[in-house]
Amino acid sequence: MATHCPYCALQCGMTLREEADSVSVLPRDFPTNRGGLCQKGWTSTELLGHPDRLTSPLLRDPASGELRPASWDAALDRITSGIRDVQEQHGRDAVAVFGGGGLTNEKAYALGRFARVALGTRHIDYNGRFCMSSAAAAGMRAFGVDRGLPFPLSDLGRADTLLLVGANPAETMPPLMRWLTEQRERGGKLIVVDPRVTATARQADLHLQPLPGTDLAVANALLHVALTEGYVDGEYIATRTTGFTAVKRTVAGWWPARAEALSGVPVADLAETARALGTAGRAIILTARGAEQHAKGVDTVTGFVNLALALGLPGRPGSGYGCLTGQGNGQGGREHGQKADQLPGYRRIDDLEARAHVARVWGVPADELPGPGVPAYQLLDSLGTEAGPRALLVFGSNPVVSAPRAARVEGRLRDLDLLVVADFLLSETAALADVVLPTAQWAEEDGTMTNLEGRVLRRRALRPPPADVRTDLAILAALTTRLQTQGRAPSYRLVHSKGPLLTAGTPSDEADAADPHAVFAELRRASAGGIADYAGISWDRIDATDGVFWPCPDDEGPDSPRLFTDRFATADGLARFHPVEHRPAAEEVCADYPLHFTTGRVLAQYQSGTQTRRVAALRRAAPEAFVELHPDLAERLGVADGEPVRVRSRRGEFQAPARLSPGIRPDTVFAPFHWGGRARANSVTNDAVDPISGMPEFKICAVRVEKA
Numbered sequence: 001m002a003t004h005c006p007y008c009a010l011q012c013g014m015t016l017r018e019e020a021d022s023v024s025v026l027p028r029d030f031p032t033n034r035g036g037l038c039q040k041g042w043t044s045t046e047l048l049g050h051p052d053r054l055t056s057p058l059l060r061d062p063a064s065g066e067l068r069p070a071s072w073d074a075a076l077d078r079i080t081s082g083i084r085d086v087q088e089q090h091g092r093d094a095v096a097v098f099g100g101g102g103l104t105n106e107k108a109y110a111l112g113r114f115a116r117v118a119l120g121t122r123h124i125d126y127n128g129r130f131c132m133s134s135a136a137a138a139g140m141r142a143f144g145v146d147r148g149l150p151f152p153l154s155d156l157g158r159a160d161t162l163l164l165v166g167a168n169p170a171e172t173m174p175p176l177m178r179w180l181t182e183q184r185e186r187g188g189k190l191i192v193v194d195p196r197v198t199a200t201a202r203q204a205d206l207h208l209q210p211l212p213g214t215d216l217a218v219a220n221a222l223l224h225v226a227l228t229e230g231y232v233d234g235e236y237i238a239t240r241t242t243g244f245t246a247v248k249r250t251v252a253g254w255w256p257a258r259a260e261a262l263s264g265v266p267v268a269d270l271a272e273t274a275r276a277l278g279t280a281g282r283a284i285i286l287t288a289r290g291a292e293q294h295a296k297g298v299d300t301v302t303g304f305v306n307l308a309l310a311l312g313l314p315g316r317p318g319s320g321y322g323c324l325t326g327q328g329n330g331q332g333g334r335e336h337g338q339k340a341d342q343l344p345g346y347r348r349i350d351d352l353e354a355r356a357h358v359a360r361v362w363g364v365p366a367d368e369l370p371g372p373g374v375p376a377y378q379l380l381d382s383l384g385t386e387a388g389p390r391a392l393l394v395f396g397s398n399p400v401v402s403a404p405r406a407a408r409v410e411g412r413l414r415d416l417d418l419l420v421v422a423d424f425l426l427s428e429t430a431a432l433a434d435v436v437l438p439t440a441q442w443a444e445e446d447g448t449m450t451n452l453e454g455r456v457l458r459r460r461a462l463r464p465p466p467a468d469v470r471t472d473l474a475i476l477a478a479l480t481t482r483l484q485t486q487g488r489a490p491s492y493r494l495v496h497s498k499g500p501l502l503t504a505g506t507p508s509d510e511a512d513a514a515d516p517h518a519v520f521a522e523l524r525r526a527s528a529g530g531i532a533d534y535a536g537i538s539w540d541r542i543d544a545t546d547g548v549f550w551p552c553p554d555d556e557g558p559d560s561p562r563l564f565t566d567r568f569a570t571a572d573g574l575a576r577f578h579p580v581e582h583r584p585a586a587e588e589v590c591a592d593y594p595l596h597f598t599t600g601r602v603l604a605q606y607q608s609g610t611q612t613r614r615v616a617a618l619r620r621a622a623p624e625a626f627v628e629l630h631p632d633l634a635e636r637l638g639v640a641d642g643e644p645v646r647v648r649s650r651r652g653e654f655q656a657p658a659r660l661s662p663g664i665r666p667d668t669v670f671a672p673f674h675w676g677g678r679a680r681a682n683s684v685t686n687d688a689v690d691p692i693s694g695m696p697e698f699k700i701c702a703v704r705v706e707k708a
Contacts, residue, residue, distance in 0.1 A: 006442035011451035033175035054438035082418035096123035096389035100396025101327030104447030112337025122370035129376035134297030135323035144569030148325035157182035158318035160280035166290020170199035197663030214263035219303030221259030231278025233312030243577035282318030299580040315564035332450030340373035345530020375694025384415025391418035401608035406682040440465035455547035477513035586688030593702035609674035625679035644708035649684035
């Protein structure tokens with residue numbers, strides 16, 4: 001059966017074959033990965049029958065405090081009575097929903113609809129806020145649209161110069177490296193900006209190694225050089241953009257020597273990078289989490305967007321700006337309503353016309369839809385407080401490990417009156433829940449995903465889930481039914497492609513709400529006319545091709561593999577420059593906390609590690625967390641390789657073995673964030689957030705390191 005890998009946003013094509021007692025993974029020639037998979041993809045089916053798998057609901061016993069198996073009726077009744085009690089005492093916004101960037105489009109859409117219609121709460125956000133939100137906000141204000149790559153992935157192989165900023169695809173999405181290999185074999189130049197000598201940086205022709213938090217200074221300096229050396233495209237700027245004059249004034253003050261003093265990147269390397277971009281026939285600039293996960297992440301990405309626009313790159317084949325989206329459905333997950341400020345189709349929830357359109361599809365009065373909620377960290381930090389939500393439903397996320405200042409977030413979760421977690425493994429967050437609901441895995445349900453190119457793909461069910469396990473859609477449908485019977489939710493009004501609106505209260509109502517095909521049919525109508533328009537995308541059309549690129553408004557019309565060829569998605573069709581100034585990190589080093597701390601990923605693990613830490617081969621490849629130190633720093637601290645060290649910040653501490661590497665700056669410490677417990681790196685990270693995107697400052701804070 002042809003399907004896609006359950007992990008990153010590359011969404012590699014694969015084939016599954018079911019045998020007597022196992023499911024094997026076979027290669028599949030698909031455009032994004034051309035048959036290749038990383039170790040995570042090859043071992044992805046091992047979790048389907050894993051002994052840690054949740055196979056029945058769990059309820060916390062009030063007497064013992066332990067989670068014990070229960071029936072679905074008991075679990076759902078506990079949830080609905082808890083929701084009823086909380087909302088009667090504290091109002092509708094006292095219940096919140098937290099989603100995930102790995103949910104299918106259908107589930108992300110249904111989750112947003114459930115929160116706003118069934119619960120009537122404004123409080124919904126998702127863990128994608130911690131991943132791509134800064135690039136999304138920068139793309140929206142510059143281009144009028146947010147799509148990770150506004151061009152096909154194959155363009156990477158055609159670029160004469162490729163600049164990767166804060167990206168390490170050799171470890172985060174290895175099959176993408178085939179395109180980078182092709183690019184270099186064609187004679188192209190690869191330049192990587194990263195504080196560490198990563199696996200990707202080792203393959204680069206040029207590696208810029210800035211101090212964490214100074215990428216914006218580097219971006220402004222590169223544009224300064226491009227201006228002084230005559231690399232900018234004046235005709236493109238005049239005919240396709242607006243606002244360049246203010247940016248030109250700003251970058252005039254960012255001469256290379258100033259940027260070198262701040263970032264540590266040599267003037268010669270800045271000049272070589274600007275020259276490579278400015279003289280290339282085709283050039284691409286890509287950002288990822290290293291540039292984005294800062295309290296100035298939107299401005300940092302905007303600095304590189306400004307550079308791309310000044311060089312005339314967006315809209316040209318083999319050229320442009322793009323973001324390497326991380327989570328499996330990080331793109332689609334932020335398009336259809338599980339973000340605090342959005343409705344389906346990437347519509348703004350405070351837009352009256354958008355509200356009216358979606359309300360018509362949902363069959364509710366527009367003025368009954370809640371307004372905007374708050375971004376993820378602000379939501380999590382308000383849980384259990386007097387003014388915040390008292391109940392939380394979590395689908396597809398593990399914030400106890402993945403959130404910044406994680407010990408504080410864990411405490412907030414413990415303060416709730418009701419915590420519900422839907423998952424297929426007992427994550428660190430699920431272990432705190434009052435109710436745990438077992439969900440289907442990726443190979444047990446149908447649906448769609450949208451990869452980093454904006455290509456909508458089909459995920460197919462190889463087999464049904466275990467007998468007492470339900471899909472997320474079935475769970476949401478069952479909860480809505482119970483809330484309806486208690487007078488807490490409007491009727492279902494799912495829109496079908498082959499029939500009228502469903503009549504509420506019939507047995508088929510709940511079944512259809514749990515049917516991903518029916519949900520996608522409604523999603524198409526709800527997204528019609530929006531920025532992310534899926535109206536012309538059907539499952540049949542996806543099946544007949546290698547996916548369909550949005551926007552695609554018409555059944556018979558073309559899709560959009562390449563954006564910005566003629567105009568941008570703004571009112572006048574012009575891209576917007578925005579002047580941006582470097583500013584220091586939210587927390588700077590001092591005598592007590594003299595080192596910069598940054599986080600990231602490793603090849604064999606994924607996200608909070610709930611899945612990958614349970615796969616034997618991946619656990620052997622990356623068995624434990626570590627703290628990467630420069631040998632000079634380790635010598636000053638008296639720390640040997642492999643010796644346990646403690647990393648402390650103003651917010652908390654974690655402990656892991658030291659790993660000495662000359663590939664990291666002597667003033668910087670690195671740790672992966674895939675582990676919980678004592679090795680939880682996010683115990684120390686800073687919860688300062690970007691004022692536009694709500695992105696926390698994961699990538700830099702001040703710490704001290706000592707022997708454990």
